Amino acid sequence: MIRFVVNRLLQAVPVLLAAVTIAFFLVRLAPGGPFTQEKSFSEESIRRLNDHYGLNDPVGVQYARYIGNLLRGNLGPSFKYSNRTVNEIISETFPVSLELGCLALGFATCIGLAAGILAALRPNTWRDYTPMALAMTGICVPSFVLGPLLVLVFAIQAGWFNAAGWDTAADRLLPAITLGSAYAAYIARLTRGSMLEILPADFIRTSRATGVLERRIVTRYALKNALIPVVSFMGPAAAGIVTGSFVVETIFNIPGMGKMFVQAAFNRDYSLILGLVAFYSLLIVIFNFAVDIALAWLDPRLRKVTS
Amino acid sequence: MTGLSSSEGIRTGPVRSPWREAWRRLAGNPAAMTGLAVIAVLGVLSVLAPWLAPYGYETQNLELGAAPPSVAHWLGTDVLGRDLLTRMLYGGRISLLVGVCATAVSLVIGTAYGAMSGYAGGKTDAFMMRLVDILYAIPFTVFVIVLMVAFGRNLLLLFAAIGAVEWLTMARIVRGQVLAVKQEMFVQAAAIQGLSHARIVFLHIVPNVLGPVIVYTTLTIPRVMLLEAFLSFLGLGVQAPMSSWGLLIRDGAEVMESFPWLMVFPGVVLAATLFALNFLGDGLRDALDPRFDRKRSGP
Numbered sequence: 001m002i003r004f005v006v007n008r009l010l011q012a013v014p015v016l017l018a019a020v021t022i023a024f025f026l027v028r029l030a031p032g033g034p035f036t037q038e039k040s041f042s043e044e045s046i047r048r049l050n051d052h053y054g055l056n057d058p059v060g061v062q063y064a065r066y067i068g069n070l071l072r073g074n075l076g077p078s079f080k081y082s083n084r085t086v087n088e089i090i091s092e093t094f095p096v097s098l099e100l101g102c103l104a105l106g107f108a109t110c111i112g113l114a115a116g117i118l119a120a121l122r123p124n125t126w127r128d129y130t131p132m133a134l135a136m137t138g139i140c141v142p143s144f145v146l147g148p149l150l151v152l153v154f155a156i157q158a159g160w161f162n163a164a165g166w167d168t169a170a171d172r173l174l175p176a177i178t179l180g181s182a183y184a185a186y187i188a189r190l191t192r193g194s195m196l197e198i199l200p201a202d203f204i205r206t207s208r209a210t211g212v213l214e215r216r217i218v219t220r221y222a223l224k225n226a227l228i229p230v231v232s233f234m235g236p237a238a239a240g241i242v243t244g245s246f247v248v249e250t251i252f253n254i255p256g257m258g259k260m261f262v263q264a265a266f267n268r269d270y271s272l273i274l275g276l277v278a279f280y281s282l283l284i285v286i287f288n289f290a291v292d293i294a295l296a297w298l299d300p301r302l303r304k305v306t307s
Numbered sequence: 308m309t310g311l312s313s314s315e316g317i318r319t320g321p322v323r324s325p326w327r328e329a330w331r332r333l334a335g336n337p338a339a340m341t342g343l344a345v346i347a348v349l350g351v352l353s354v355l356a357p358w359l360a361p362y363g364y365e366t367q368n369l370e371l372g373a374a375p376p377s378v379a380h381w382l383g384t385d386v387l388g389r390d391l392l393t394r395m396l397y398g399g400r401i402s403l404l405v406g407v408c409a410t411a412v413s414l415v416i417g418t419a420y421g422a423m424s425g426y427a428g429g430k431t432d433a434f435m436m437r438l439v440d441i442l443y444a445i446p447f448t449v450f451v452i453v454l455m456v457a458f459g460r461n462l463l464l465l466f467a468a469i470g471a472v473e474w475l476t477m478a479r480i481v482r483g484q485v486l487a488v489k490q491e492m493f494v495q496a497a498a499i500q501g502l503s504h505a506r507i508v509f510l511h512i513v514p515n516v517l518g519p520v521i522v523y524t525t526l527t528i529p530r531v532m533l534l535e536a537f538l539s540f541l542g543l544g545v546q547a548p549m550s551s552w553g554l555l556i557r558d559g560a561e562v563m564e565s566f567p568w569l570m571v572f573p574g575v576v577l578a579a580t581l582f583a584l585n586f587l588g589d590g591l592r593d594a595l596d597p598r599f600d601r602k603r604s605g606p
């Protein structure tokens with residue numbers, strides 16, 4: 001198991017390096033520097049700004065310096081918010097996004113698992129068709145349609161929630177549902193599929209015959225085996241929730257990292273974009289790592305180190 | 308596709324081609340046929356948009372302003388008094404165009420990469436697939452955004468960027484199929500005849516793995532359309548004066564409180580299109596791969 005963990009950690013290094021490298025050169029290849037759109041700057045001040053941030057050095061030097069700083073955890077200053085560093089911006093906005101992401105993922109997992117199990121217990125009846133039709137709807141109604149619709153119905157018409165903001169506990173509900181619903185739908189479909197595969201298995205029939213409670217059979221024996229595809233889906237789901245947060249935080253005006261990233265994109269704040277990309281990549285890598293560990297715990301066969 | 312070529316063992320009735328057999332199965336699937344019909348109608352409407360649209364795309368009617376659906380404007384008008392139906396017809400052209408073109412890019416990259424990897428086998432294959440694994444772990448939507456920011460928002464770049472992101476799964480699927488097919492006799496026969504590797508891969512092997520490729524292509528189009536709408540909604544995709552459903556949803560969401568129809572109609576049409584494509588994709592999967600167990604149809 002330790003070898004497995006070390007192996008997976010080593011595999012994460014090229015992923016991170018690839019992500020940062022691609023992002024770095026994409027940004028540097030872009031026509032125009034970060035300050036060219038600021039019309040009020042004279043050429044002289046742009047040159048000095050570029051000098052100040054080391055943007056006149058050869059690209060290779062800049063890249064080496066960036067990686068060097070990155071290894072020390074220093075993401076550099078923001079080009080747009082001149083008195084703040086990227087690290088500060090991340091430490092301010094990340095807790096908000098983390099809370100939203102966890103709520104959304106929690107919502108998706110609870111609803112998805114429950115719906116999937118319910119559907120699998122009575123396949124091809126209305127108890128199967130109803131949650132699965134809902135799941136298909138969840139997949140086909142994008143978050144940027146669902147979000148405004150929820151706001152329209154529950155905030156504007158019914159007046160139960162605030163249309164935007166992130167102050168009270170109730171403010172968390174609509175964004176979390178908007179962000180999580182598509183993943184609840186995928187998880188429901190996956191759970192149903194793998195439960196249907198497990199439930200006819202011999203060991204389930206044997207447990208039934210020996211008088212184990214049905215509830216225990218479903219929630220312990222079957223579910224633990226059926227969880228494997230669901231857990232492997234958590235990696236892509238987390239990546240999807242990261243990108244989903246761009247839209248959801250914009251719709252609900254939540255002061256998180258996703259909204260910050262979209263703004264950085266509009267501002268062409270390259271150092272902030274780059275820092276956020278690096279941070280997002282790190283997040284995804286960590287999450288994938290956790291998923292791998294969870295899978296290895298669920299299925300000992302996966303612990304075999306494959307080179 | 309191996310499932311289809313093995314049908315020669317059960318020649319009981321009149322011999323039908325595997326494709327015709329698949330079509331028969333597809334035609335028996337009401338959800339998939341409905342999906343196909345919806346897609347066909349939308350396709351025709353989009354192509355004929357300039358002739359069908361009741362008003363000009365940019366024709367404003369500032370006196371009218373945003374009006375709810377009426378006889379004159381079936382889906383209402385936007386803040387500038389522009390006919391929503393007209394704008395949705397034109398927007399559909401862009402949405403479907405992006406869906407088809409970006410999927411085509413991903414299809415070409417994914418098929419070529421997967422086929423070469425599978426055909427080469429051994430260390431090359433291991434290396435190429437390891438690369439795919441690495442790319443899989445990178446949050447690519449973030450990179451599409453970076454790309455759109457860095458190089459400006461033009462449509463061709465959008466095709467390329469989305470296509471470049473969505474080819475990974477296709478490459479895996481094709482590679483798996485090629486690994487199976489390359490053992491077959493006709494590949495050896497082609498090799499004995501002295502054909503080049505490129506000819507063998509692209510003229511002999513690839514045509515035989517088309518089934519899964521078609522299925523996955525159908526399922527990629529809704530993903531791509533969703534990504535385009537997502538980017539346009541953020542203001543990072545298609546740009547005015549061009550329009551797409553994502554952009555219309557964005558414009559509608561801004562004024563949703565007063566004029567909800569401006570968001571609801573484009574939203575419903577986008578969702579309906581995604582529904583149709585997903586149902587069609589699921590149906591094609593059942594039709595082209597009879598061994599595929601319906602019960603297992605996950606995402």
